Amino acid sequence: MSDKIVLAFSGGLDTSYCLWLLKQQGHEVHSVFVDTGGVSEEERKRIESRAVELGTDRHWTIDVGAAIWDEFVVPLVWSHGRALDQYPLLCSDRYVIVRTCLGICDQIGSRHFAHGCTGMGNDQLRFDQTVRSLGDYEIVAPIRDLQSEVTQIREYEKQQLNDAGFEVPVSNSLYSINENLLGVTVSGGAIDRFQRPEADTWQLCQPREKWPAESLQVEIGFEHGRATSLNGQSMPGADLLGQLNREFGQYGVGRHIYTGDVSIGLKGRIVFECPGITALLLAHRALEDTINTRYQNQFRHIIAARWAELVYTGFFYEPHKRDLEAYLASSQRNVTGTVTLETSGGTAWPVAVDSPHILADPDAVYAQSCNWSPEEAVGFIKLLGQSSTLSARINGVAQVGDE
Numbered sequence: 300m301s302d303k304i305v306l307a308f309s310g311g312l313d314t315s316y317c318l319w320l321l322k323q324q325g326h327e328v329h330s331v332f333v334d335t336g337g338v339s340e341e342e343r344k345r346i347e348s349r350a351v352e353l354g355t356d357r358h359w360t361i362d363v364g365a366a367i368w369d370e371f372v373v374p375l376v377w378s379h380g381r382a383l384d385q386y387p388l389l390c391s392d393r394y395v396i397v398r399t400c401l402g403i404c405d406q407i408g409s410r411h412f413a414h415g416c417t418g419m420g421n422d423q424l425r426f427d428q429t430v431r432s433l434g435d436y437e438i439v440a441p442i443r444d445l446q447s448e449v450t451q452i453r454e455y456e457k458q459q460l461n462d463a464g465f466e467v468p469v470s471n472s473l474y475s476i477n478e479n480l481l482g483v484t485v486s487g488g489a490i491d492r493f494q495r496p497e498a499d500t501w502q503l504c505q506p507r508e509k510w511p512a513e514s515l516q517v518e519i520g521f522e523h524g525r526a527t528s529l530n531g532q533s534m535p536g537a538d539l540l541g542q543l544n545r546e547f548g549q550y551g552v553g554r555h556i557y558t559g560d561v562s563i564g565l566k567g568r569i570v571f572e573c574p575g576i577t578a579l580l581l582a583h584r585a586l587e588d589t590i591n592t593r594y595q596n597q598f599r600h601i602i603a604a605r606w607a608e609l610v611y612t613g614f615f616y617e618p619h620k621r622d623l624e625a626y627l628a629s630s631q632r633n634v635t636g637t638v639t640l641e642t643s644g645g646t647a648w649p650v651a652v653d654s655p656h657i658l659a660d661p662d663a664v665y666a667q668s669c670n671w672s673p674e675e676a677v678g679f680i681k682l683l684g685q686s687s688t689l690s691a692r693i694n695g696v697a698q699v700g701d702e
Contacts, residue, residue: 306329314415315456316456332360365535371610382611387580394425413441415440481575517641518639591658605619
C-alpha cells in the first residue's frame, strides 16, 4: 500500500507540480487548501477542481479565519510587533496552514507532510520549523529537492505538467501576490529592482485619486485588549478585520514599502497593504497608552522586538513565544474601551478614546492644573537630576568629542 501524504495545496504551479509528482511516485495524496482569507468562493472551487484534475485521492478545504485571528492577530495587536519596526508579519498565516495540515495527517494516520516551498526564501524555514515544533513528521519538499537537479525550475515544472496533459495557465503578471485575511504582499517588477512600484501594484488600498470625498470615522471597541465591536456592533474578529480592510482600504490607509534582511541573507523588498491591521494597531495603542502605566508601556517595545523576531523567523511555536504572550495577556487586563479613528485618506488618527480605566486625575491635567505645590515640583526636579548635577559639579560639563 502506498504512503499517505498530506500536501499543503494552493492550486498554483508549484503545488500543482507537487501533487502530480507525488501521484507519479505512487503515493495516496490528500491535498489541503487552507483558506486564510482573500479568496473568493469561485477561486476555492477552482483550486478544488485543479486538485481533482491532478489526481488527488481526497481534497480538503478548511477555513481558518478564526484561528488566524486568535493565534496571530490578537498577540500581534497586544505586542505591536513588527519586523524592523515596519512589517507586521503578514506571512504568519503559514503557521496556521501547517498546523491545520498536520491535523489532517493525524486524522488519516499519516506522518508525511509535503509543501511546495523552494530553497530560496523564508517560507521553507517557517514550514519546516513548524513541523518540527509540533511533532514527529516526515517533511517532503519536491520543489526544493528539484533545485539540485535543474536550474530553470518553473519552466521545468510547466513542461512536465504539459507533457502529462495538464494545462498550465499562462500568467502575464510581473508580480508575486500573496493575499490573506491579514493583508496583501506584492513583489516582483520594479519592486525587486528597488525602483518606484508600478501603478498596478495597488491591491487593497486605493490610490489618492480614488479616495472618497467625505472623511471616515470608525469606532472600535476593545475588551481586555481584544477588538470585539465596530461602530457599536459586536462581531467575530475575522469579520471585523475584513471590514476594516475594506473601509480603510478605500482611503489608501495601510500601504507600505518594506526592505528587510531575510533569513537566507538577502535583501527582500515588498509592497504590503494591511488597512485593517494598521487601524487595529493605531486604535489599540491609543487605548493602551492611556490605561497602562509608564513602565508597562515602555516594556511593550522590548516584548514587541523579540515577539516579532520569533514569528518572522519561523519560531511561532517556540516556548519562549508562549512565555511572552503570557505577559502580554496579563498586560491587557484593563485595556477595555473604545477608540474612534478618523481618516481623510492616506493616514488615520485616533481622535477620541473612552474607557473607565484611563489613568486620569481630574485635579491634575497636563499643562493646565496640578494638585502639588511649586515647592514640591522644584524638589522633584532637584532629586530627579541629582546624579547628572553631581557629575557636572565633580567631573565638569562633558563636551562633544571629549575623551
